[in-house]
Amino acid sequence: MFVMLIRNCTADRRGTNMYTRKYQRIWQYFLQHRVASIAAGHICVLAVLGLLLLGNSLGTSIFGAFAHSPCSSGDHIYTVVRGNTLGGIAARYRTTWQRLASYNHISHPNLIYVNQAVCIPGHGSTSRGGPPPVMGRSNYFPYGQCTWYANQRYHQLHGIYVPWTTNANAWAWTNRARDFHWHVSGRPAPGDIIDLQPWVQGAYGLGHVAVVERVLSNGHVIASTMNWGARHWAVTNVEFSPGSGVSFISY
Incomplete structure (x- = not known):
C-alpha cells in the first residue's frame, strides 16, 4: 500500500513537471510573437511617416511648379x-x-x-488681371425679355450668370459689366454677350442684348436673342456687326 502511494505521488510529480514545461513553452511562444508584433507595429509607424514625408515633398513640388x-x-x-x-x-x-x-x-x-x-x-x-469678376447667383430678369434670355443663354454656355440686377436695362449692361469687373471689348468672340445701345442696328429705346453664337468671316456675328422682331416670345438668330454703339461682354 505504501509502495503504491509513492508511485502515485511520483506519477503526480511527473504530470506536474510536464504541465509546467508545457506552460513554459506556451509563454515563450507568446513572448516571441509579442516581440514580433511590436516590431511589426514599429515598421508600420515608420512606413506611415515615410509616406507622409514623401507626400509633403511631392505636394511642395507640385505647388512649386504652379508658382514657377x-x-x-x-x-x-x-x-x-x-x-x-x-x-x-x-x-x-x-x-x-x-x-x-x-x-x-x-x-x-x-x-x-x-x-x-x-x-x-x-x-x-x-x-493678377485686376480684381476678379463677380458672378451672379441666378436669373432675376423677367422671362421673355432680351435681358432674361441673354443671361440664361450665357449661363448655359459658361455656367455663369451676370451679377447686375439693378440699373440693368439692356443699354446699361456695358457699364454694369465694368462695375463688376467683367471684360468689355469691341471685338466679338463666340459666347460673348452683345450689347446694342438705343436705336443702334434696330434696337429700341432701352437697347438690346443677345448672345454671340458665331463670328462670320466678314466680322459680323450671328446672335441668338428673344423679344426681337415680330416673334417676341421666340428665340431668333439675328446678324449684327461690330461698330459704334456695339460692345461685347464676357466674364
Whole structure:
C-alpha cells in the first residue's frame, strides 16, 4: 500500500513537471510573437511617416511648379484667384478653354488652383488681371425679355450668370459689366454677350442684348436673342456687326 502511494505521488510529480514545461513553452511562444508584433507595429509607424514625408515633398513640388510655371516672353501670366474657371479666363482673353488647357498642359480643365499661373499666349505683361469678376447667383430678369434670355443663354454656355440686377436695362449692361469687373471689348468672340445701345442696328429705346453664337468671316456675328422682331416670345438668330454703339461682354 505504501509502495503504491509513492508511485502515485511520483506519477503526480511527473504530470506536474510536464504541465509546467508545457506552460513554459506556451509563454515563450507568446513572448516571441509579442516581440514580433511590436516590431511589426514599429515598421508600420515608420512606413506611415515615410509616406507622409514623401507626400509633403511631392505636394511642395507640385505647388512649386504652379508658382514657377514658365511662360514665353510674349505671354500674359494670369494668376488664378478664387472663383475662376478656365472657361472664364479664356473668355476674358478672347480665346478658348481648349487652347489654354493645351497650351498650359492642363490635363483636367475643370481643376485649376488658386495662385496657379496660367499662360495666355501672345498677350504680354504679367499681372493678377485686376480684381476678379463677380458672378451672379441666378436669373432675376423677367422671362421673355432680351435681358432674361441673354443671361440664361450665357449661363448655359459658361455656367455663369451676370451679377447686375439693378440699373440693368439692356443699354446699361456695358457699364454694369465694368462695375463688376467683367471684360468689355469691341471685338466679338463666340459666347460673348452683345450689347446694342438705343436705336443702334434696330434696337429700341432701352437697347438690346443677345448672345454671340458665331463670328462670320466678314466680322459680323450671328446672335441668338428673344423679344426681337415680330416673334417676341421666340428665340431668333439675328446678324449684327461690330461698330459704334456695339460692345461685347464676357466674364
